[in-house]
Amino acid sequence: MSDLTTPATRPADTASGPERGRRIDGKAFAVSLRKQIAADVVAFHAEYGVTPGLAVVLVGNDPASEIYVRNKALETHHVGMRSFMHMLPETTTEAALLTLIGRLNADPEIHGILVQLPLPNGIDARRITNAIDPKKDVDGLGEVNAGRLSLGLPGLIPCTPLGCLMLLQSELGNLRGLNAVVVGASNLVGKPMALLLLNEGCTVSIVHIDTINPQALTRTADILVVATGVSGLIRHDWVKPGATVIDVGITRVPTASGKTKLVGDVAFDEVAPIAGRITPVPGGVGPMTIACLLQNTLTAARLSLSESA
Numbered sequence: 001m002s003d004l005t006t007p008a009t010r011p012a013d014t015a016s017g018p019e020r021g022r023r024i025d026g027k028a029f030a031v032s033l034r035k036q037i038a039a040d041v042v043a044f045h046a047e048y049g050v051t052p053g054l055a056v057v058l059v060g061n062d063p064a065s066e067i068y069v070r071n072k073a074l075e076t077h078h079v080g081m082r083s084f085m086h087m088l089p090e091t092t093t094e095a096a097l098l099t100l101i102g103r104l105n106a107d108p109e110i111h112g113i114l115v116q117l118p119l120p121n122g123i124d125a126r127r128i129t130n131a132i133d134p135k136k137d138v139d140g141l142g143e144v145n146a147g148r149l150s151l152g153l154p155g156l157i158p159c160t161p162l163g164c165l166m167l168l169q170s171e172l173g174n175l176r177g178l179n180a181v182v183v184g185a186s187n188l189v190g191k192p193m194a195l196l197l198l199n200e201g202c203t204v205s206i207v208h209i210d211t212i213n214p215q216a217l218t219r220t221a222d223i224l225v226v227a228t229g230v231s232g233l234i235r236h237d238w239v240k241p242g243a244t245v246i247d248v249g250i251t252r253v254p255t256a257s258g259k260t261k262l263v264g265d266v267a268f269d270e271v272a273p274i275a276g277r278i279t280p281v282p283g284g285v286g287p288m289t290i291a292c293l294l295q296n297t298l299t300a301a302r303l304s305l306s307e308s309a
Protein backbone atom coordinates (compact mmCIF):
# COMPACT_ATOMS: atom_id res chain seq x y z
CA MET A 1 0.00 0.00 0.00
CA SER A 2 1.36 3.47 -0.85
CA ASP A 3 1.38 6.61 1.32
CA LEU A 4 -2.20 6.84 2.63
CA THR A 5 -1.95 10.59 3.27
CA THR A 6 -1.38 11.39 -0.42
CA PRO A 7 -4.50 11.14 -2.58
CA ALA A 8 -3.66 8.81 -5.46
CA THR A 9 -5.66 8.35 -8.61
CA ARG A 10 -5.37 5.75 -11.30
CA PRO A 11 -7.38 6.69 -14.39
CA ALA A 12 -9.49 3.98 -16.00
CA ASP A 13 -8.15 5.01 -19.43
CA THR A 14 -4.71 3.64 -20.12
CA ALA A 15 -1.86 5.22 -22.06
CA SER A 16 -3.45 3.91 -25.25
CA GLY A 17 -6.20 6.57 -24.94
CA PRO A 18 -9.90 6.80 -24.18
CA GLU A 19 -11.14 3.80 -26.16
CA ARG A 20 -14.89 3.19 -25.73
CA GLY A 21 -17.14 0.16 -25.82
CA ARG A 22 -14.62 -2.50 -26.77
CA ARG A 23 -16.19 -5.93 -26.42
CA ILE A 24 -14.34 -8.39 -24.23
CA ASP A 25 -14.57 -11.72 -26.04
CA GLY A 26 -15.01 -14.28 -23.25
CA LYS A 27 -15.83 -17.02 -25.74
CA ALA A 28 -12.47 -16.65 -27.53
CA PHE A 29 -10.62 -16.38 -24.20
CA ALA A 30 -12.30 -19.59 -22.99
CA VAL A 31 -11.28 -21.41 -26.20
CA SER A 32 -7.61 -20.54 -25.67
CA LEU A 33 -7.80 -21.33 -21.94
CA ARG A 34 -9.25 -24.79 -22.74
CA LYS A 35 -6.45 -25.40 -25.27
CA GLN A 36 -3.90 -24.56 -22.58
CA ILE A 37 -5.66 -26.85 -20.07
CA ALA A 38 -5.72 -29.72 -22.62
CA ALA A 39 -1.94 -29.35 -23.07
CA ASP A 40 -1.46 -29.21 -19.28
CA VAL A 41 -3.56 -32.38 -18.86
CA VAL A 42 -1.27 -34.24 -21.31
CA ALA A 43 1.83 -33.00 -19.44
CA PHE A 44 0.29 -33.89 -16.05
CA HIS A 45 -0.50 -37.42 -17.23
CA ALA A 46 2.98 -37.83 -18.70
CA GLU A 47 4.57 -36.81 -15.39
CA TYR A 48 2.31 -38.52 -12.84
CA GLY A 49 0.31 -41.13 -14.83
CA VAL A 50 -2.94 -39.57 -13.55
CA THR A 51 -5.93 -38.39 -15.62
CA PRO A 52 -7.94 -35.71 -13.77
CA GLY A 53 -11.56 -36.77 -13.13
CA LEU A 54 -14.56 -34.51 -12.52
CA ALA A 55 -17.87 -35.66 -10.98
CA VAL A 56 -20.89 -33.47 -11.67
CA VAL A 57 -24.12 -34.05 -9.76
CA LEU A 58 -27.49 -32.73 -10.94
CA VAL A 59 -30.60 -33.13 -8.82
CA GLY A 60 -33.94 -32.53 -10.55
CA ASN A 61 -34.99 -31.40 -14.03
CA ASP A 62 -34.19 -27.70 -14.28
CA PRO A 63 -33.79 -27.28 -18.09
CA ALA A 64 -30.98 -24.67 -17.90
CA SER A 65 -29.06 -26.78 -15.37
CA GLU A 66 -29.42 -29.84 -17.62
CA ILE A 67 -27.75 -27.92 -20.46
CA TYR A 68 -24.97 -26.62 -18.21
CA VAL A 69 -24.08 -30.05 -16.81
CA ARG A 70 -24.12 -31.62 -20.29
CA ASN A 71 -21.76 -28.93 -21.51
CA LYS A 72 -19.54 -29.50 -18.48
CA ALA A 73 -19.29 -33.23 -19.34
CA LEU A 74 -18.57 -32.51 -23.02
CA GLU A 75 -15.87 -29.95 -22.29
CA THR A 76 -14.33 -32.21 -19.63
CA HIS A 77 -13.86 -34.91 -22.30
CA HIS A 78 -12.56 -32.37 -24.83
CA VAL A 79 -9.64 -31.38 -22.59
CA GLY A 80 -8.76 -35.04 -21.98
CA MET A 81 -10.19 -35.42 -18.46
CA ARG A 82 -12.60 -38.10 -17.22
CA SER A 83 -16.22 -37.10 -16.59
CA PHE A 84 -18.55 -38.79 -14.10
CA MET A 85 -22.18 -37.67 -14.34
CA HIS A 86 -24.80 -38.28 -11.65
CA MET A 87 -28.31 -37.27 -12.74
CA LEU A 88 -30.61 -37.71 -9.73
CA PRO A 89 -34.41 -37.35 -9.54
CA GLU A 90 -36.12 -34.29 -8.02
CA THR A 91 -37.26 -36.53 -5.14
CA THR A 92 -33.67 -37.23 -4.00
CA THR A 93 -33.27 -36.66 -0.26
CA GLU A 94 -30.52 -34.64 1.37
CA ALA A 95 -29.33 -37.82 3.13
CA ALA A 96 -29.02 -39.70 -0.19
CA LEU A 97 -27.09 -36.81 -1.72
CA LEU A 98 -24.73 -36.71 1.27
CA THR A 99 -24.13 -40.45 0.90
CA LEU A 100 -23.21 -39.98 -2.77
CA ILE A 101 -20.82 -37.13 -1.90
CA GLY A 102 -19.18 -39.35 0.72
CA ARG A 103 -18.58 -41.99 -1.98
CA LEU A 104 -17.18 -39.43 -4.42
CA ASN A 105 -14.92 -38.00 -1.70
CA ALA A 106 -13.45 -41.46 -1.14
CA ASP A 107 -12.99 -42.29 -4.85
CA PRO A 108 -9.33 -41.77 -5.89
CA GLU A 109 -10.29 -41.50 -9.59
CA ILE A 110 -12.33 -38.37 -8.86
CA HIS A 111 -10.37 -35.18 -8.24
CA GLY A 112 -13.18 -32.63 -8.52
CA ILE A 113 -16.81 -32.72 -7.33
CA LEU A 114 -19.48 -30.20 -8.33
CA VAL A 115 -23.14 -30.18 -7.31
CA GLN A 116 -25.09 -28.08 -9.79
CA LEU A 117 -27.06 -25.18 -8.27
CA PRO A 118 -29.82 -24.40 -7.61
CA LEU A 119 -30.84 -27.50 -5.65
CA PRO A 120 -34.51 -28.45 -5.19
CA ASN A 121 -36.36 -27.13 -2.13
CA GLY A 122 -35.76 -29.25 0.95
CA ILE A 123 -32.04 -29.74 0.29
CA ASP A 124 -29.73 -27.45 2.24
CA ALA A 125 -27.15 -26.25 -0.31
CA ARG A 126 -24.75 -25.13 2.43
CA ARG A 127 -24.72 -28.57 4.05
CA ILE A 128 -24.12 -30.18 0.64
CA THR A 129 -21.28 -27.92 -0.49
CA ASN A 130 -19.62 -28.28 2.91
CA ALA A 131 -19.75 -32.07 2.67
CA ILE A 132 -17.41 -32.00 -0.34
CA ASP A 133 -13.75 -32.68 0.53
CA PRO A 134 -12.10 -29.19 0.35
CA LYS A 135 -9.39 -30.66 -1.92
CA LYS A 136 -12.11 -31.72 -4.40
CA ASP A 137 -14.32 -28.63 -4.02
CA VAL A 138 -13.84 -27.33 -7.59
CA ASP A 139 -16.71 -24.84 -7.11
CA GLY A 140 -14.80 -23.29 -4.20
CA LEU A 141 -18.05 -22.85 -2.29
CA GLY A 142 -17.29 -24.81 0.89
CA GLU A 143 -16.30 -23.02 4.08
CA VAL A 144 -12.64 -24.10 3.89
CA ASN A 145 -12.04 -22.65 0.41
CA ALA A 146 -14.23 -19.59 1.09
CA GLY A 147 -12.23 -18.98 4.29
CA ARG A 148 -8.94 -19.37 2.44
CA LEU A 149 -10.05 -16.80 -0.13
CA SER A 150 -11.08 -14.37 2.60
CA LEU A 151 -7.64 -14.77 4.23
CA GLY A 152 -5.83 -14.33 0.91
CA LEU A 153 -4.53 -17.92 1.03
CA PRO A 154 -4.30 -20.28 -1.97
CA GLY A 155 -7.33 -22.50 -2.52
CA LEU A 156 -10.00 -23.43 -5.04
CA ILE A 157 -11.80 -20.29 -6.25
CA PRO A 158 -15.43 -20.16 -7.47
CA CYS A 159 -15.43 -20.53 -11.26
CA THR A 160 -17.39 -17.47 -12.41
CA PRO A 161 -15.45 -14.92 -10.31
CA LEU A 162 -12.19 -16.61 -11.34
CA GLY A 163 -13.23 -16.24 -14.99
CA CYS A 164 -14.09 -12.55 -14.45
CA LEU A 165 -10.70 -11.96 -12.83
CA MET A 166 -8.87 -13.64 -15.73
CA LEU A 167 -10.73 -11.43 -18.23
CA LEU A 168 -9.96 -8.30 -16.19
CA GLN A 169 -6.27 -9.13 -15.87
CA SER A 170 -5.91 -9.89 -19.55
CA GLU A 171 -7.58 -6.56 -20.42
CA LEU A 172 -6.09 -4.28 -17.76
CA GLY A 173 -2.95 -6.05 -16.53
CA ASN A 174 -2.24 -5.13 -12.91
CA LEU A 175 -5.44 -4.12 -11.09
CA ARG A 176 -3.71 -2.54 -8.07
CA GLY A 177 -5.17 0.81 -6.99
CA LEU A 178 -8.27 0.63 -9.19
CA ASN A 179 -11.72 1.33 -7.74
CA ALA A 180 -13.87 -1.78 -8.12
CA VAL A 181 -17.59 -1.99 -7.44
CA VAL A 182 -19.36 -5.36 -7.34
CA VAL A 183 -23.14 -5.22 -7.68
CA GLY A 184 -24.67 -8.27 -5.98
CA ALA A 185 -23.52 -10.04 -2.82
CA SER A 186 -24.21 -13.72 -3.55
CA ASN A 187 -21.96 -16.46 -2.16
CA LEU A 188 -21.58 -17.85 -5.72
CA VAL A 189 -20.32 -14.65 -7.40
CA GLY A 190 -20.55 -11.27 -5.62
CA LYS A 191 -18.73 -12.00 -2.34
CA PRO A 192 -15.87 -14.09 -3.82
CA MET A 193 -15.50 -11.56 -6.65
CA ALA A 194 -15.10 -8.72 -4.15
CA LEU A 195 -12.48 -10.71 -2.21
CA LEU A 196 -10.53 -11.60 -5.35
CA LEU A 197 -10.42 -7.94 -6.36
CA LEU A 198 -9.39 -6.92 -2.85
CA ASN A 199 -6.59 -9.52 -2.95
CA GLU A 200 -5.44 -7.94 -6.24
CA GLY A 201 -5.11 -4.52 -4.58
CA CYS A 202 -8.37 -2.90 -5.71
CA THR A 203 -10.41 -0.60 -3.49
CA VAL A 204 -13.64 -2.56 -3.37
CA SER A 205 -17.27 -1.67 -2.64
CA ILE A 206 -20.21 -4.06 -2.74
CA VAL A 207 -23.63 -2.77 -3.78
CA HIS A 208 -26.47 -4.89 -2.41
CA ILE A 209 -30.20 -4.81 -1.88
CA ASP A 210 -29.98 -2.37 1.07
CA THR A 211 -27.46 0.02 -0.52
CA ILE A 212 -28.72 3.59 -0.55
CA ASN A 213 -28.09 5.43 -3.84
CA PRO A 214 -26.25 2.60 -5.64
CA GLN A 215 -25.57 4.78 -8.72
CA ALA A 216 -23.40 7.10 -6.66
CA LEU A 217 -21.14 4.11 -5.94
CA THR A 218 -21.21 2.45 -9.35
CA ARG A 219 -20.20 5.76 -10.96
CA THR A 220 -16.93 5.65 -8.99
CA ALA A 221 -15.96 2.27 -10.49
CA ASP A 222 -12.99 1.77 -12.78
CA ILE A 223 -14.08 -1.87 -12.70
CA LEU A 224 -17.80 -2.63 -12.46
CA VAL A 225 -18.85 -6.27 -12.00
CA VAL A 226 -22.59 -6.91 -12.03
CA ALA A 227 -24.15 -10.16 -10.79
CA THR A 228 -27.73 -9.61 -9.71
CA GLY A 229 -29.99 -11.55 -12.09
CA VAL A 230 -31.99 -8.33 -12.69
CA SER A 231 -31.88 -7.86 -16.45
CA GLY A 232 -30.99 -4.35 -17.67
CA LEU A 233 -30.44 -3.01 -14.13
CA ILE A 234 -27.32 -1.04 -15.01
CA ARG A 235 -28.18 1.95 -17.22
CA HIS A 236 -25.84 4.46 -18.91
CA ASP A 237 -25.97 6.90 -16.00
CA TRP A 238 -24.71 4.23 -13.54
CA VAL A 239 -21.34 3.94 -15.29
CA LYS A 240 -18.18 6.04 -15.16
CA PRO A 241 -16.89 6.91 -18.65
CA GLY A 242 -14.05 4.54 -19.59
CA ALA A 243 -14.93 1.92 -16.95
CA THR A 244 -14.44 -1.79 -17.57
CA VAL A 245 -17.84 -3.45 -17.19
CA ILE A 246 -18.21 -7.18 -16.52
CA ASP A 247 -21.76 -8.48 -16.85
CA VAL A 248 -22.36 -11.80 -15.07
CA GLY A 249 -26.18 -11.81 -15.42
CA ILE A 250 -27.88 -14.24 -17.81
CA THR A 251 -31.66 -13.96 -18.20
CA ARG A 252 -33.73 -15.46 -20.99
CA VAL A 253 -36.38 -12.97 -22.19
CA PRO A 254 -39.06 -13.16 -24.91
CA THR A 255 -38.51 -11.20 -28.15
CA ALA A 256 -41.08 -9.42 -30.34
CA SER A 257 -40.89 -12.31 -32.87
CA GLY A 258 -42.08 -14.78 -30.22
CA LYS A 259 -38.64 -16.34 -29.70
CA THR A 260 -36.36 -15.84 -26.68
CA LYS A 261 -32.90 -14.32 -26.24
CA LEU A 262 -30.31 -14.03 -23.47
CA VAL A 263 -29.69 -10.66 -21.87
CA GLY A 264 -27.43 -9.49 -19.06
CA ASP A 265 -27.82 -7.24 -16.02
CA VAL A 266 -26.32 -4.35 -18.02
CA ALA A 267 -28.32 -2.43 -20.64
CA PHE A 268 -25.63 -3.21 -23.22
CA ASP A 269 -26.63 -0.85 -26.05
CA GLU A 270 -26.67 2.24 -23.87
CA VAL A 271 -23.72 1.35 -21.60
CA ALA A 272 -21.30 0.16 -24.34
CA PRO A 273 -20.70 3.67 -25.78
CA ILE A 274 -19.73 4.92 -22.29
CA ALA A 275 -17.73 1.96 -20.98
CA GLY A 276 -14.10 1.52 -21.98
CA ARG A 277 -14.53 -2.24 -22.26
CA ILE A 278 -17.57 -4.42 -21.72
CA THR A 279 -18.49 -8.12 -21.77
CA PRO A 280 -21.48 -9.08 -23.95
CA VAL A 281 -24.19 -11.56 -22.97
CA PRO A 282 -23.99 -14.19 -24.34
CA GLY A 283 -20.31 -14.72 -25.14
CA GLY A 284 -18.75 -12.85 -22.22
CA VAL A 285 -18.43 -14.30 -18.74
CA GLY A 286 -20.61 -17.43 -19.28
CA PRO A 287 -18.11 -19.47 -21.33
CA MET A 288 -15.38 -18.67 -18.79
CA THR A 289 -17.33 -20.44 -16.02
CA ILE A 290 -16.89 -23.91 -17.50
CA ALA A 291 -13.31 -23.25 -18.65
CA CYS A 292 -12.41 -22.25 -15.08
CA LEU A 293 -14.12 -25.38 -13.74
CA LEU A 294 -11.71 -27.42 -15.87
CA GLN A 295 -8.81 -25.31 -14.64
CA ASN A 296 -9.91 -25.96 -11.03
CA THR A 297 -10.21 -29.70 -11.72
CA LEU A 298 -6.60 -29.78 -12.88
CA THR A 299 -5.59 -27.80 -9.78
CA ALA A 300 -7.51 -30.30 -7.63
CA ALA A 301 -5.75 -33.23 -9.33
CA ARG A 302 -2.42 -31.57 -8.48
CA LEU A 303 -3.63 -31.08 -4.87
CA SER A 304 -4.48 -34.78 -4.64
CA LEU A 305 -0.78 -35.54 -5.09
CA SER A 306 0.22 -33.29 -2.21
CA GLU A 307 0.09 -34.30 1.47
CA SER A 308 -2.27 -31.67 2.95
CA ALA A 309 -5.08 -29.41 1.66
Ligand SMILES: Nc1nc2c(c(=O)[nH]1)N[C@@H](CN(C=O)c1ccc(C(=O)N[C@@H](CCC(=O)O)C(=O)O)cc1)CN2
Pocket residue numbers: 068114115116117118139159160250262281282283284285286287288289290
Ligand atom coordinates in the same frame (compact mmCIF):
# COMPACT_ATOMS: atom_id res chain seq x y z
N1 LIG B 1 -22.50 -25.47 -8.81
C1 LIG B 1 -22.65 -24.43 -9.63
N2 LIG B 1 -23.87 -24.11 -10.06
C2 LIG B 1 -24.02 -23.03 -10.88
C3 LIG B 1 -22.91 -22.29 -11.33
C4 LIG B 1 -21.63 -22.66 -10.84
O1 LIG B 1 -20.58 -22.01 -11.14
N3 LIG B 1 -21.54 -23.73 -10.00
N4 LIG B 1 -23.06 -21.27 -12.26
C5 LIG B 1 -24.33 -21.08 -12.93
C6 LIG B 1 -24.56 -21.83 -14.19
N5 LIG B 1 -23.39 -22.19 -15.01
C7 LIG B 1 -22.62 -23.21 -14.59
O2 LIG B 1 -22.96 -24.02 -13.81
C8 LIG B 1 -23.16 -21.61 -16.30
C9 LIG B 1 -23.85 -20.50 -16.72
C10 LIG B 1 -23.67 -19.99 -18.03
C11 LIG B 1 -22.79 -20.59 -18.89
C12 LIG B 1 -22.61 -20.12 -20.30
O3 LIG B 1 -21.77 -20.62 -21.01
N6 LIG B 1 -23.44 -19.17 -20.78
C13 LIG B 1 -23.41 -18.76 -22.17
C14 LIG B 1 -24.82 -18.87 -22.74
C15 LIG B 1 -25.32 -20.27 -22.75
C16 LIG B 1 -26.74 -20.38 -23.30
O4 LIG B 1 -26.91 -20.22 -24.50
O5 LIG B 1 -27.66 -20.66 -22.50
C17 LIG B 1 -22.96 -17.31 -22.29
O6 LIG B 1 -23.18 -16.53 -21.36
O7 LIG B 1 -22.43 -16.99 -23.36
C18 LIG B 1 -22.09 -21.69 -18.47
C19 LIG B 1 -22.27 -22.19 -17.18
C20 LIG B 1 -25.48 -21.44 -11.99
N7 LIG B 1 -25.26 -22.69 -11.33
